[in-house]
Amino acid sequence: MVTTGPFPGTNPFDDDHLHEECALFGIYGTSDAAAHTALGLHALQHRGQEASGIVAFDGETFHSHRDLGLVGDIFGDVNVIQKLKGHAAIGHNRYATTGDTVLRNVQPIYADFEFGGLAVAHNGNLTNAHILRRDLVKRGCLFQSTMDTEVINHLISRSTYHTVVDRVIDALSQVKGAYSLVMLTGDGLMGVRDPHGVRPLVLGRSRTPGSWRRKPWRWTSSARASYARSSPASW
Numbered sequence: 001m002v003t004t005g006p007f008p009g010t011n012p013f014d015d016d017h018l019h020e021e022c023a024l025f026g027i028y029g030t031s032d033a034a035a036h037t038a039l040g041l042h043a044l045q046h047r048g049q050e051a052s053g054i055v056a057f058d059g060e061t062f063h064s065h066r067d068l069g070l071v072g073d074i075f076g077d078v079n080v081i082q083k084l085k086g087h088a089a090i091g092h093n094r095y096a097t098t099g100d101t102v103l104r105n106v107q108p109i110y111a112d113f114e115f116g117g118l119a120v121a122h123n124g125n126l127t128n129a130h131i132l133r134r135d136l137v138k139r140g141c142l143f144q145s146t147m148d149t150e151v152i153n154h155l156i157s158r159s160t161y162h163t164v165v166d167r168v169i170d171a172l173s174q175v176k177g178a179y180s181l182v183m184l185t186g187d188g189l190m191g192v193r194d195p196h197g198v199r200p201l202v203l204g205r206s207r208t209p210g211s212w213r214r215k216p217w218r219w220t221s222s223a224r225a226s227y228a229r230s231s232p233a234s235w
Contacts, residue, residue, distance in 0.1 A: 022123040023047035023093035024201065026182035028189040034063075034084035037091040038075040045071055048093035051106040055119035056086035057184055062117045066106040088189055090182045092121035104145045108184070111153050115164055116186045118156065122149040124179030124199045132174065151175070168192065 023044035027036045034056045041052055052074050053066030063084045067074045071093065075081060092107035108121040126132075129148030132155070137143070141154045155171035164185055178198035183190040193201050 021047040021095040023095075024090070024121050024123050024180060024182045025092075026088075026090040026121075026184065026189050026191065027206075028088040030206070031087060033086050033089035035081050037089040038071060038081060041075075041091045041093050042071045044093055048095035051094040051103075052092065053094075053106050053108055053121075054084055054089055054091040055108045055110055055184055056084040056089035057117075057119075057186065058086035062110060062119060062184075064108070064110055064119070066103065066108075068103060068106065088184055090119055090121050090184045090189065105147050107147070107149060108182075109145065109147070109149060109153065111157070113157055115167075118153070118164070119184040120149060120153060121182045122147075122152070122179060123181075124177060124194070126151060126175045126177040126179060128176045152181070165190070 023041060025037050025040035025044060027033050027040070030036060034054050037054050037056075041054070049070060051066065051068045052071045053064070054075065055062055055064045057063075063086060065074070065080055065084055090108050094106060108119040110117065110119045112118075126148040129151050132151045133143065133148070136151065136154045136158075139158075141158075143150055143154075152171055152175065155174055156167045159167040159170040161167045161170050164187065168183065168190065172192065172194075177194065178196065179192075179194045180199035180201040181190075181192040182201075183192070191201055191203060193199060
């Protein structure tokens, strides 16, 4: 039985922990990526119970489903999973650190860029997000949420670099804080940790027979990003 501490609303077993969690999951190279992502998010439910979302990519179109509540309630319906077609997917469980608990703040967030679609799921806090957001708004950027995650999207959009990886590195060189990210583009899946590696992020490879062919992950040193890429001919 859990008892309260000496002050109302405190918990002696929990109050000494940082309340900055959230869960990230991404998978690439399997025909039922969304189903695997839902299972991964269910296993990570303890890191966030406010909302959950998945974005999947089928080689042509990005499919998204986000809602408030628990993973089982949101993705327990087989019809929902069937609509999230694709060989790659990322997911997020929300534990609010910035922004209200409303649907517009549920991740992953998706946007169309010059280079194509990009979905982002984020764990952690950007300590200079309010400064960057204020500057971006003055420069004409329109924000659809109150999350600091959206700052990263605008920085990527305004980057003058050509490749997606270089744009991400350029954007993250401007932010400060402890964070980890998973990003999904039409070319692949990217995992990022802050330069100090504070936030948890694990990279693994499935050895399931019949898994789709993939090229090796490519690591970039400056943003600690890994990128799984594949050409359409290998899908």
